[in-house]
Every structure is written in structure tokens, then in C-alpha cells.
Amino acid sequence: MTSWYLRACAQPHAEAAAAARQRQAQLTKPAGSLGRLETLAIELAGMQGRALPAVDAVWITVFAADHGVAAAGVSAYPQAVTGEMLRNFAHGGAAIAVLAAAQQAELEVVNLGVVNDPGELPGVRREIIAASTASFLSDAAMHDEQLEAALASGQRSVERARAGGAQLLICGEMGIGNTTSAAALGCALLAESPEHLSGRGTGVDDAGLRRKIEAIRKALDFHAGAHDAREWLRRLGGFELAAMTGAYIAAAQQRLPILVDGFVTTAAALAAVKIQPSVRPWLLFSHRSQEAGHARLLAAMDAQPLLDLGLRLGEASGAATALPLLRLACALHANMATFAEAGVSEA
Ligand SMILES: O=C(O)c1ccc[n+]([C@@H]2O[C@H](COP(=O)([O-])O)[C@@H](O)[C@H]2O)c1
Numbered sequence: 027m028t029s030w031y032l033r034a035c036a037q038p039h040a041e042a043a044a045a046a047r048q049r050q051a052q053l054t055k056p057a058g059s060l061g062r063l064e065t066l067a068i069e070l071a072g073m074q075g076r077a078l079p080a081v082d083a084v085w086i087t088v089f090a091a092d093h094g095v096a097a098a099g100v101s102a103y104p105q106a107v108t109g110e111m112l113r114n115f116a117h118g119g120a121a122i123a124v125l126a127a128a129q130q131a132e133l134e135v136v137n138l139g140v141v142n143d144p145g146e147l148p149g150v151r152r153e154i155i156a157a158s159t160a161s162f163l164s165d166a167a168m169h170d171e172q173l174e175a176a177l178a179s180g181q182r183s184v185e186r187a188r189a190g191g192a193q194l195l196i197c198g199e200m201g202i203g204n205t206t207s208a209a210a211l212g213c214a215l216l217a218e219s220p221e222h223l224s225g226r227g228t229g230v231d232d233a234g235l236r237r238k239i240e241a242i243r244k245a246l247d248f249h250a251g252a253h254d255a256r257e258w259l260r261r262l263g264g265f266e267l268a269a270m271t272g273a274y275i276a277a278a279q280q281r282l283p284i285l286v287d288g289f290v291t292t293a294a295a296l297a298a299v300k301i302q303p304s305v306r307p308w309l310l311f312s313h314r315s316q317e318a319g320h321a322r323l324l325a326a327m328d329a330q331p332l333l334d335l336g337l338r339l340g341e342a343s344g345a346a347t348a349l350p351l352l353r354l355a356c357a358l359h360a361n362m363a364t365f366a367e368a369g370v371s372e373a
């Protein structure tokens with residue numbers, strides 16, 4: 027039987043997109059003058075299969091997990107922070123909790139396995155795979171069953187989003203060390219060099235950045251071979267990265283538009299597109315992270331992010347920050363007067 031994540035996604039609805047494009051041409055503005063706000067409304071119309079799209083109901087899932095590679099000294103923060111932040115998510119103090127609450131977006135957090143496990147917390151689902159991945163310096167990050175469990179966790183988050191009536195999916199992540207994992211995965215999937223995709227993550231100094239590049243170089247040597255995208259994800263990814271890959275594929279299969287966050291989520295999106303290329307039209311990109319290397323991952327998918335605010339937090343914070351733009355694009359598209367309605371002369 028073919029794995030669920032290998033099933034192709036439908037294309038967005040061409041007629042709904044065409045109807046939205048036609049409506050944009052009739053609204054009281056010089057043709058094209060609302061730039062990306064116009065094309066966003068048209069793309070959302072195609073994805074939602076309706077001429078008047080809406081993103082009132084937004085579902086955010088933040089996946090948290092720890093990484094074996096953290097032991098190589100590749101982060102500016104101790105590994106315990108991943109588990110500690112779970113408590114902060116639950117108590118509403120994390121950036122994404124504030125951004126979601128301010129915009130009435132649904133936020134759920136999934137604990138896939140952290141070294142410093144805080145146990146049961148309100149609003150945090152426990153879908154523990156293991157306390158951490160193995161270090162990909164000398165092993166595959168995940169066993170096959172662990173990868174399948176992570177992909178399936180992402181798929182289940184999409185089921186909940188759909189049951190909750192979501193019109194847009196946002197995924198976020200928390201995992202100390204995961205910019206190293208994301209960069210390594212990007213290098214493998216794009217045949218890129220570690221220097222080009224490694225950045226300072228949580229803020230490592232020059233020595234930390236050199237350790238990171240060295241770790242990725244070592245991992246690429248150790249895992250050298252002609253692996254497919256799923257196998258690279260298993261070897262170099264993390265539970266949260268794989269869960270997001272699964273969520274992106276499942277959302278695209280179910281015609282749910284996706285707003286991608288920063289560097290780490292973009293690496294997961296790249297894995298999704300490499301596993302199943304028909305995912306690509308379902309992805310909107312919110313921002314270019316300050317993480318060096320993000321621009322290359324975006325370029326590999328011909329993605330034009332909406333914002334460039336120097337963000338480098340993760341947690342879906344960049345996507346949540348771009349959400350008002352999507353909402354405004356929909357409001358303009360639905361509520362502006364046409365030339366005929368307003369009695370304004372056309373060109
Ligand atoms: O996604 C990004 O653009 C991004 C850039 C820098 C840092 N992060 C976050 O920082 C953590 C990983 O950083 P590090 O230095 O531990 O690899 C992880 O929790 C990510 O959510 C995320």
C-alpha cells in the first residue's frame with residue numbers, strides 16, 4: 027500500500043482563482059495597484075475554491091521536540107529550554123501564545139518528546155515519540171517507526187484543524203538545536219554547502235557557528251548516499267520537523283491553505299515538496315527569517331515571503347505576524363466597491 031504522504035494533492039481551483047482575478051480587475055483602484063494584497067486574495071480563492079476567500083478561522087499547531095545533535099554545542103541555549111518553553115506556551119507567556127490570542131487564532135501545542143519533560147499541561151498534547159532524536163553525527167536521527175509516528179502526528183493536527191473549521195493552517199516549532207537539523211536537511215535536499223545554510227540560530231557566537239558548520243559537514247559525510255527526501259528527513263530531521271512535513275502534506279491533500287513561518291518550518295516545507303511536489307501550490311510564505319540560509323531555502327521553492335522584519339524566533343511567530351496581511355487582503359477583496367457600484371470611471 028502506498029504511504030498516505032505519497033498521495034498527490036489536487037491543484038487549487040482554477041475557476042475560483044479566475045473569478046477572484048476578474049473581481050480584482052473591477053475594484054476601484056488602478057489595475058494591480060494593491061500588489062501582493064491582490065495576488066494573495068487570488069491565491070487564497072484558488073485554494074479555498076471560492077471567489078471570496080476568508081481566513082477568519084486560523085489553526086496554529088506548534089510542535090516541540092529535542093535533538094541529539096544539541097550535545098555538539100550548536101545552540102546558544104541549554105537543551106532544557108525546549109521543555110521549559112512548553113510550560114510557557116501553556117501559560118500564555120510565549121510570543122506565539124500572545125500573537126494567537128491577540129488575533130483569535132486557535133493555538134495547540136504538541137509535545138513530541140523533550141529531555142526536560144514538564145508532564146501534563148493545559149493546551150499541550152502529549153504525543154511522545156522519544157525524549158530526543160539520536161545524534162545524526164553518528165546515527166540516523168530517527169528509526170523508521172519514529173519518522174512514521176512524527177509524520178502521522180502532523181497529519182492528525184490537520185484533522186483537528188479541519189474539524190475545528192480552519193480556513194488556514196500555520197505550523198510552528200520549538201526545539202533547541204533544530205536550526206542545525208534544518209540546515210543539514212536543507213543541505214542534503216538541495217546539495218548545498220553547510221556554510222550557505224548555517225546561521226546563528228538562537229544566537230551562537232563565531233565559534234558556535236563554526237561548530238555548527240563542522241557538525242553538518244560531518245553528518246553529510248557520515249550519511250553520504252543517494253537517499254530520497256523521506257530518508258534524508260529520517261536521518262537528519264527531528265520529530266517536530268517531520269511532524270510539520272506531515273502536516274503540510276496532509277493539509278495540501280485536503281485543500282487547506284498553509285502559511286509557512288521561518289527557517290525551520292521552511293526546511294520542513296522543502297521536505298514536504300521534495301516528498302510530494304504537488305504540495306507546493308498550497309504554501310504561502312510569511313517572512314524571511316534573519317537566519318542565514320533561509321533565503322536559499324525560499325529560493326529553492328521560488329517562494330516570495332511577505333515580510334522581512336529581522337525575526338528569528340520560530341514558534342510560528344513570523345506566520346502569526348503576517349496573518350493580518352492575509353486578513354486585510356481578503357477584506358479588501360470582499361468589501362471594496364467596483365467601478366460600476368461606485369460610479370468611478372475606468373481606464
Ligand atoms: O525558524 C527560524 O527562522 C528560527 C531561527 C532561529 C531560531 N529559531 C528557534 O530557535 C530554536 C533553534 O535554535 P538553535 O540555535 O537552538 O538551533 C528553535 O526553537 C527555533 O524555533 C527559529
Ligand SMILES: Cc1cc2nc[nH]c2cc1C
Nearest residue numbers: 103107200228339340341
Ligand atoms: C527562550 C527561547 C524561546 C524560543 N522559542 C523558540 N525557540 C526558542 C529558543 C529560546 C532560547
